[in-house]
Amino acid sequence: MNKKQTGKNISKKASATLKSNKSSAIQKKLAGSALSQTNTTKKQTSKEMETVASKVLKSNKYNSDTKSLAGSVLAQANKKR
Numbered sequence: 001m002n003k004k005q006t007g008k009n010i011s012k013k014a015s016a017t018l019k020s021n022k023s024s025a026i027q028k029k030l031a032g033s034a035l036s037q038t039n040t041t042k043k044q045t046s047k048e049m050e051t052v053a054s055k056v057l058k059s060n061k062y063n064s065d066t067k068s069l070a071g072s073v074l075a076q077a078n079k080k081r
Contacts, residue, residue, distance in 0.1 A: 006038040010072045013065060014038075026056065030069040037076050045077040053077075 006014070014031035017023045023031070033049045045053070053070035056062050062070075 004037075004076045006034045006072055006076070010034055010068065011038045014069060017065070017069065024066075026052065026062075027066050027069065030056065030066065030073055034069055034072045037073075043076075045073050047078075049073055050077045 011034070014034040017027050017031035018035070029049075030053060033045060033053075037043050037045070050073075053073040056070040057067055057074070
């Protein structure tokens with residue numbers, strides 16, 4: 001079990017992403033995953049979200065905010081997978 005949790009800066013970014021009408025579905029998905037792991041060490045990223053976050057980080061079509069959300073989500077993944 002990965003004991004990492006979402007930090008304050010990413011939590012703020014994730015919250016703003018979810019509130020924005022301009023955020024894409026992928027941004028909102030990543031933001032929701034990151035926020036669900038705020039202030040808890042009992043949750044970790046699902047295999048599905050690991051795949052999504054990995055694809056975002058490898059792609060050139062996503063902006064830095066989206067990539068930072070993806071990085072946070074991946075940092076909280078199960079390292080044994």
